[in-house]
């Protein structure tokens with residue numbers, strides 16, 4: 638596992654340089670989910686793939702930017718699903734973005750996730766590694782240094798509601814309105830990595846990306862985005878659900894499947910469950 642973490646550190650240093658100097662324009666192509674790929678998406682993907690290909694313990698990789706799983710080492714132990722540059726459309730306005738990695742064994746599905754890593758590229762570069770606990774590192778003088786363990790409080794103060802309000806179900810809108818009415822503050826940049834990182838570091842709250850009228854299964858991808866953060870939230874003492882159950886119990890039938898998702902501290906997630914159970 639350590640060689641994978643080292644590889645992610647190496648890729649993060651290269652991607653930081655790419656973000657700082659690269660072209661933020663669109664490419665000619667779309668990814669499997671139908672998003673127009675930016676040149677930065679493709680270049681970040683190439684950086685990570687080239688580094689992962691040198692790691693003997695990696696059996697297979699699959700990127701959000703690609704259609705298929707790539708088998709690298711038949712004797713490798715780990716399978717890695719990654720989103721090379723999540724929120725890449727925010728680079729041109731100089732907001733934070735991130736890379737997300739889900740590390741699996743045997744098969745790409747929630748039951749088999751054994752670790753996750755995300756890197757936040759903001760004013761600082763930080764890497765959060767989840768195994769049995771959640772550890773944050775910061776890039777200082779060219780090296781990642783351990784800063785702190787991350788633990789969520791029982792209840793937080795932030796609310797990050799995703800998607801477009803006119804596509805929300807009425808009961809979901811009511812839930813979000815009620816949370817704000819109770820004094821929660823809006824924190825939503827449109828980048829999943831910094832938005833979830835903020836809630837983790839500020840002690841708690843709720844991030845939601847529900848099923849909507851235009852996307853009944855939500856927008857966020859299970860293997861590349863939802864499961865890696867679900868592991869981090871659970872190990873930090875919070876929860877991650879699809880409205881009804883743990884997202885780490887959601888089945889995957891295709892590598893690019895999406896799922897509605899809610900990440901937060903215990904109190905906020907119980908509140909979501911309470912509302913959703915009456916609205917199946």
Ligand code: FDP
Nearest residue numbers: 723724725726799800827828829830
């Ligand atoms: P993006 O499409 O810019 O890559 O991964 C998808 C994502 O960003 C997340 O980072 C973010 O949380 C979400 O989309 C934002 O979607 P909405 O604008 O629909 O809320």
